[in-house]
Amino acid sequence: MFDCESAEWWYCSSAESFRTVARSQSDESKRYEVRLDRQSHKYTDEKSLDWSCTCPAYEYQCGPHRKHRYCKHIKKAQDSDAFCGWQQMRDGDTPEFDENATAHCPECGRQAKTSTNGAPQ
Ligand SMILES: [Zn+2]
Ligand SMILES: [Zn+2]
Numbered sequence: 001m002f003d004c005e006s007a008e009w010w011y012c013s014s015a016e017s018f019r020t021v022a023r024s025q026s027d028e029s030k031r032y033e034v035r036l037d038r039q040s041h042k043y044t045d046e047k048s049l050d051w052s053c054t055c056p057a058y059e060y061q062c063g064p065h066r067k068h069r070y071c072k073h074i075k076k077a078q079d080s081d082a083f084c085g086w087q088q089m090r091d092g093d094t095p096e097f098d099e100n101a102t103a104h105c106p107e108c109g110r111q112a113k114t115s116t117n118g119a120p121q
Contacts (some may be wrong), residue, residue: 010095010112012086012105016049016120020082022073024055034077049120051078082107087120 008011017037024030032055036039039054042063052058055088057071070078071114077083086107095112 007115009087009088009115009117011120012084012102012108012110013113014083014105014108015085015087016113018077018083018085020077020080022053022055022076032073034073036083084110086112089115 008074014036019033019035022032024032032053034051034053036049036051038044038048041050043050044117046064051070053062053071055071055073057068058074061065062068062071062082067108078085084105084107086093086105091107093106096106096109098102103114104110105112
């Protein structure tokens, strides 16, 4: 069993900070910014890390007292190949180390971080 209380585990840096641009389906010229971070979302009381989007749907339909938690752009970003979000505790596998002893995510090659630096969730 994995003891997540005391054991050190790794996660992809995308699991704690991610940003992408989504295109509006109704207006091709519109772009929205989808973010995973600690500042931009509406759940700052409940959970420090969460998703947000700059579209009207997120602004008016998502949030702690609204019907939805995420807009469609966020869901799409979560499912996209660009977003990795690997966490060793949940997904298994081990980070890969380069010649400088820097850890990299086994899924996407981004830098990996350890839970001792502050776990993403
Ligand atoms: Zn959106
Ligand atoms: Zn990754």
